[in-house]
Amino acid sequence: MDLHALQTRLRGFAAERNWESYLNPKNLAMALTVEAAELQEIFQWLTPEEAADIASKPEAHQHLGEEVADVLMYLVQLADRSGIDLEAAVERKLLLNARKYPPPPQA
Amino acid sequence: MDLHALQTRLRGFAAERNWESYLNPKNLAMALTVEAAELQEIFQWLTPEEAADIASKPEAHQHLGEEVADVLMYLVQLADRSGIDLEAAVERKLLLNARKYPPPPQA
Amino acid sequence: MDLHALQTRLRGFAAERNWESYLNPKNLAMALTVEAAELQEIFQWLTPEEAADIASKPEAHQHLGEEVADVLMYLVQLADRSGIDLEAAVERKLLLNARKYPPPPQA
Amino acid sequence: MDLHALQTRLRGFAAERNWESYLNPKNLAMALTVEAAELQEIFQWLTPEEAADIASKPEAHQHLGEEVADVLMYLVQLADRSGIDLEAAVERKLLLNARKYPPPPQA
Numbered sequence: 365m366d367l368h369a370l371q372t373r374l375r376g377f378a379a380e381r382n383w384e385s386y387l388n389p390k391n392l393a394m395a396l397t398v399e400a401a402e403l404q405e406i407f408q409w410l411t412p413e414e415a416a417d418i419a420s421k422p423e424a425h426q427h428l429g430e431e432v433a434d435v436l437m438y439l440v441q442l443a444d445r446s447g448i449d450l451e452a453a454v455e456r457k458l459l460l461n462a463r464k465y466p467p468p469p470q471a
Numbered sequence: 472m473d474l475h476a477l478q479t480r481l482r483g484f485a486a487e488r489n490w491e492s493y494l495n496p497k498n499l500a501m502a503l504t505v506e507a508a509e510l511q512e513i514f515q516w517l518t519p520e521e522a523a524d525i526a527s528k529p530e531a532h533q534h535l536g537e538e539v540a541d542v543l544m545y546l547v548q549l550a551d552r553s554g555i556d557l558e559a560a561v562e563r564k565l566l567l568n569a570r571k572y573p574p575p576p577q578a
Numbered sequence: 579m580d581l582h583a584l585q586t587r588l589r590g591f592a593a594e595r596n597w598e599s600y601l602n603p604k605n606l607a608m609a610l611t612v613e614a615a616e617l618q619e620i621f622q623w624l625t626p627e628e629a630a631d632i633a634s635k636p637e638a639h640q641h642l643g644e645e646v647a648d649v650l651m652y653l654v655q656l657a658d659r660s661g662i663d664l665e666a667a668v669e670r671k672l673l674l675n676a677r678k679y680p681p682p683p684q685a
Numbered sequence: 686m687d688l689h690a691l692q693t694r695l696r697g698f699a700a701e702r703n704w705e706s707y708l709n710p711k712n713l714a715m716a717l718t719v720e721a722a723e724l725q726e727i728f729q730w731l732t733p734e735e736a737a738d739i740a741s742k743p744e745a746h747q748h749l750g751e752e753v754a755d756v757l758m759y760l761v762q763l764a765d766r767s768g769i770d771l772e773a774a775v776e777r778k779l780l781l782n783a784r785k786y787p788p789p790p791q792a
Binding site: 365367370373377380381382388389390391393394396397400401403404406407410411412413415416418419425428429430432433434435436437439442443445446447448449450451452453454456457458460461462465467468 | 472474477480484487488489495496497498500501503504507508510511513514517518519520522523525526532535536537539540541542543544546549550552553554555556557558559560561563564565567568569572574575
């Protein structure tokens with residue numbers, strides 16, 4: 365998926381609806397957490413085993429897809445409106461994680 | 472950014488560290504929300520105006536990039552391990568949103 | 579409000595409905611965050627000034643009261659089922675905060 | 686625990702440190718969710734069984750107590766600054782819940 369193209373589409377969507385003034389990074393961060401929590405709610409009373417099997421429940425799985433999309437769409441808007449290059453941010457964090465959690469020695 | 476390639480890299484990263492058993496969708500959803508909240512924490516005491524200017528504060532901006540990356544990396548792992556096609560999910564949600572929020576009539 | 583009495587009432591409510599097996603601390607922590615996010619959602623597109631004036635909007639204010647109650651009820655259940663004495667925890671944290679943030683010198 | 690007395694103490698604590706301007710309901714709602722997520726983080730990689738046994742791990746249990754206290758302190762401040770009577774809100778929600786989830790018939 366081309367995240368830059370998605371950012372451009374979401375800019376257009378917001379501009380057409382005069383939502384620009386709401387979409388500052390503080391509000392977008394709040395909306396991101398709210399969507400993450402809505403996603404989490406799908407799993408809250410499930411056992412880990414039931415959660416791992418979510419793809420077998422069509423209704424819950426479709427709902428999950430909607431929440432995943434909402435999280436991604438708020439995240440790319442937040443990055444767009446706070447000057448974060450998503451790809452560079454991920455590459456940098458992967459390096460930090462590799463340093464923080466070195467792989468265990470192989471037998 | 473190629474999100475499928477990122478999913479493959481994160482699978483390898485987890486497998487090398489024997490983290491597989493932790494990464495069920497329930498736990499990943501929890502981790503996603505925790506990272507979203509850490510991102511949100513950067514903005515919680517800022518005014519909307521200060522938040523919009525986050526790119527001018529190098530330390531906070533770098534921190535923000537790390538949290539953005541963490542959210543994206545947990546999201547793609549969650550999608551991967553619960554059978555969600557990210558691109559299809561976003562296209563479907565864009566359609567739903569366009570229907571739910573029709574653009575206002577142009578003057 | 580007597581939080582111990584509230585814990586007892588919520589234990590009875592759960593027992594009558596055979597909800598016991600769901601109410602482990604992990605699930606309760608998830609439900610707590612979900613309710614906090616639902617509360618936060620009320621404020622996400624408001625300016626700080628509009629948020630401060632929430633009591634003047636009867637419908638939003640009533641909704642806020644419901645979310646506040648949900649957060650408190652999950653919090654006391656979580657404390658109950660993980661052996662946390664709420665009053666002792668608050669007294670201890672007030673001391674830690676007073677040490678961490680000493681009051682500024684008075685003129 | 687007397688939640689009104691706690692509200693008064695937290696008002697004094699904030700006033701002494703000139704924090705008043707930060708403590709509008711929008712910011713307090715953000716802080717509440719952040720603390721709930723920090724609490725949740727304690728449980729995110731634990732099995733439900735390990736989570737239920739948290740009281741046996743002194744360090745994690747003490748940490749949990751701190752996060753529980755943080756959530757409660759932000760919640761009572763939020764209620765205080767948005768005109769919510771905590772006790773009335775809980776009584777009303779208990780009634781709504783009893784109506785929404787009637788107890789199953791006894792054998």
